[in-house]
Amino acid sequence: MFQFAIYNSPKTLEEAYSTLVENKNNLILGGTSFLRMGNRKYNTAIDLCNLNLSYIKEENDCFHIGAMTSFRDVETNLALKEYYSGMVGKSLENILGVQFRNNATVGGTVFSKLGFSDFIPVLLSLNTTVVFYKGGEISLKEYLLEEKNRKDILIEIKIKKEFMKCSFQTVRKTTTDYAILNLVLSKTIEDNYKLVLGATPKRALIAEKTSELLNKLKKDKFDRIISEEEFEDIFKILFQEIEFQTNMRGTEEYRKLISKSMLKKALKEVL
Ligand SMILES: Cc1cc2nc3c(=O)[nH]c(=O)nc-3n(C[C@H](O)[C@H](O)[C@H](O)COP(=O)(O)OP(=O)(O)OC[C@H]3O[C@@H](n4cnc5c(N)ncnc54)[C@H](O)[C@@H]3O)c2cc1C
Numbered sequence: 434m435f436q437f438a439i440y441n442s443p444k445t446l447e448e449a450y451s452t453l454v455e456n457k458n459n460l461i462l463g464g465t466s467f468l469r470m471g472n473r474k475y476n477t478a479i480d481l482c483n484l485n486l487s488y489i490k491e492e493n494d495c496f497h498i499g500a501m502t503s504f505r506d507v508e509t510n511l512a513l514k515e516y517y518s519g520m521v522g523k524s525l526e527n528i529l530g531v532q533f534r535n536n537a538t539v540g541g542t543v544f545s546k547l548g549f550s551d552f553i554p555v556l557l558s559l560n561t562t563v564v565f566y567k568g569g570e571i572s573l574k575e576y577l578l579e580e581k582n583r584k585d586i587l588i589e590i591k592i593k594k595e596f597m598k599c600s601f602q603t604v605r606k607t608t609t610d611y612a613i614l615n616l617v618l619s620k621t622i623e624d625n626y627k628l629v630l631g632a633t634p635k636r637a638l639i640a641e642k643t644s645e646l647l648n649k650l651k652k653d654k655f656d657r658i659i660s661e662e663e664f665e666d667i668f669k670i671l672f673q674e675i676e677f678q679t680n681m682r683g684t685e686e687y688r689k690l691i692s693k694s695m696l697k698k699a700l701k702e703v704l
Pocket residue numbers: 460461462463464465466467468469470481500501527528529536537538539540541542543544545547549550551552585586587588609610611612
């Protein structure tokens with residue numbers, strides 16, 4: 434279990450931020466579910482619970498989801514269910530139990546960039562930005578490419594409202610286990626495809642070249658049916674641009690193999 438010497442629940446974001454940067458061993462608390470798995474000793478723990486960061490706001494052009502919003506609130510939000518084929522909520526349904534999802538936060542998840550995350554690849558397949566207190570707003574894609582952890586507070590994420598067809602595919606040994614592979618396919622009404630792979634087991638990535646090829650194949654074809662030869666070209670590109678690796682949950686070969694049927698299933702769903 435992690436430990437800290439001082440508990441602090443600031444009344445303003447400025448107070449939270451100045452406490453965070455005053456000592457490199459100070460930290461922000463989300464739902465603490467991941468922090469509790471470690472044994473590190475910290476100086477001051479900064480609880481954001483008094484900063485009204487638990488919300489899902491729907492505006493004309495985007496959804497704002499506050500950093501302290503629980504997975505359960507996202508999963509059960511009715512407005513979000515109307516968008517993106519309902520996959521934002523669906524991607525959270527298999528993460529342990531309701532009790533756990535009432536506690537795990539959007540901020541703790543996105544900030545941590547965990548490779549096995551189910552939520553991050555879904556957000557990456559949409560037009561998502563992350564908003565930091567000092568660092569401002571950047572795309573989730575750019576944020577995930579940053580190697581170093583920021584000393585900043587994630588305030589909220591923003592998802593652009595778009596009518597899209599989406600498919601979230603996940604393979605796990607048992608329902609509540611970590612994913613062996615996550616694959617997300619989104620398609621805009623202009624027929625633009627975006628393919629994202631997660632739990633490879635590395636951090637989620639957009640398969641840019643494969644998405645381009647899918648766009649080309651789908652737009653050029655009247656019947657929109659991809660042949661087996663074309664699928665072989667798609668997988669060749671996919672395996673060149675995305676590094677699948679082996680870990681205790683699955684081998685590189687197994688991940689590659691299941692990605693084929695996952696992509697075919699996803700394509701059927703978004704047609
Ligand atoms: C046993 C277990 C099983 C899990 N299984 C899955 C799974 O199958 N699929 C899946 O997708 N996820 C899974 N997760 C991950 C989980 O869903 C959460 O993503 C994770 O626990 C982090 O959420 P939290 O709110 O508890 O963060 P915390 O543990 O509180 O924080 C995590 C990190 O983020 C930092 N942080 C938190 N909030 C902020 C903020 N607003 N600004 C800046 N930094 C911040 C903290 O300082 C810490 O470094 C699992 C986690 C556990 C513990």
